[in-house]
Amino acid sequence: MNPGFATVSAMQTAPTATATGPFTYADIADLATAAPIALHARIHSAAALKPAQAVGVAAGHSRFYVEADVVSLIRGAGPLAARVNYLVDLPLDARGKPVKLKKKQPVLLFARPVAGASAGSNSTSSIRLVAPDAQLPWDAATESQLRAILTELVKPGAPPAITGIANGFHVPGTLPGEGETQLFLDTSTGEPVSLTVLTAANGSRRWAAAFGEIVDGSAEVPARNTLAWYRLACGLPRQLPLNKLAGTAPEDRRKAASDYGVVLGALGDCARTRKPPVR
Structure with missing residues (x-):
């Protein structure tokens, strides 16, 4: 001892x-x-996919095709377009209907790049969320928590x-x-x-x-x-x-x-x- x-x-x-x-x-x-990518974005447009287009969606969820404008890149290497598109699965509302994603609604996205996706400043980059629901409502406290975690992650040791x-x-x-x-x-x-x-x-x-x-x-x-x-x-x-x-x-x-x-x-x-x- x-x-x-x-x-x-x-x-x-x-x-x-x-x-x-x-x-x-x-x-x-x-x-x-x-x-490898974390960003603060605002919804530009969102469309709920028909069930035939959304294979593998969990019960009680609907899948959306979303385009969002990047507010800030919190984590990521390399260029990223000013607008991104992705698929996200979200729970149905209390009536069993797809939720409404409002224009300019702020979100946090956790994603990976899509090989070959365009990254020009006037184009749209495709990203793939690390989980089907890896789109979180943005708020300052959650972003602050995220930034603190990322700071710890990159420290030596x-x-x-x-x-x-x-x-x-x-x-x-x-x-x-x-x-x-x-x-x-x-x-x-x-x-x-x-x-x-x-x-x-x-x-x-x-x-x-x-x-x-x-x-x-x-x-x-x-x-x-x-x-x-x-x-x-x-x-x-x-x-x-x-x-x-x-x-x-x-x-x-x-x-x-x-x-x-x-x-x-x-x-x-x-x-x-x-x-x-x-x-």
Whole structure:
């Protein structure tokens, strides 16, 4: 055990940010991390497609062909026309009819480019949304949240997506009741991420996440509604796969699972109001 390892108490949950928009942090982060293009636009025209033209639309939804004028390109590389066109699936209204998309209605779009689409300043670019419904109503709070997430994403050493538990172990400490659990995580980039949970002789537990090779004394519980929190809260499996603790005694595996539960409890739920895009 490392007596100099300083962390925030595992039972101390980071303060929850006050909701400032209709979507959760995870809703926006799901789209921001999936979309190479994010833009603020205003509807120019929209036409609901007939059912025969809208194969695969989910029940209770209708598909629209939309043209929208770009207000600002929030994320994206390369030129983009002043107007874009795309398809979007939106829920039917209370009467079971396609919703009305008003001219100049502001929206946020999360998309990918379409190969070969024109990008001239006087033409229209075709884009493909990263999810059928990846058109959100625009408001200043949601755009601000999006920009904050994108800023974190491009920082050197930004936390990568968690794809699973690679391996881990639990070892008892020198005093009765002491122990340490270390878990090493699989990530989308191969960059190292680990969790360490320390249990004191009095039963209190502290934990920290390391995004990198070294855990230092400044490591803390990731604050809620940050990219590090999102990666852990939304990427960790809900149960510790005990088969990843090869060579660990059964009793120590149980302690590791208990420690893992403390981490999940401190992170809290990955709350969403919409389904994440399929990667």
